[in-house]
Amino acid sequence: MATVNVTIDLPRSVLSALRQDPATFGREMRLAAAVKWYELGLVSQSKAAEIAGMSRAEFVTALNRFSVTPFQYTEEEIKDEISDA
Numbered sequence: 001m002a003t004v005n006v007t008i009d010l011p012r013s014v015l016s017a018l019r020q021d022p023a024t025f026g027r028e029m030r031l032a033a034a035v036k037w038y039e040l041g042l043v044s045q046s047k048a049a050e051i052a053g054m055s056r057a058e059f060v061t062a063l064n065r066f067s068v069t070p071f072q073y074t075e076e077e078i079k080d081e082i083s084d085a
Contacts, residue, residue, distance in 0.1 A: 008029075027053065030051060030052050030053055031052045031053075031054075031062060032066075033051065034048040034049070034051040034052035034059070035048065035052075035062065035063060035066045035068055037051070038059075038063070038068070038072075039066075039068045041072055045059060045060065045070065045072075
């Protein structure tokens, strides 16, 4: 799989405020972005897991940490599905 490197300049104080080294911060930033994009419905679970650099099962577990549901259906969509059955 081909990869792309992205560089983001941040004040050093960000890392010390979060008490994280650059590698840990980078992993957390990837995960946070993947979770948010998944939550917004911009990417699928499998794509979000790929962005986060983890398996889909690990990503679903991580969603709980961010209080994000693993289901991308609205309450209305679920009701429609049930009524159509």
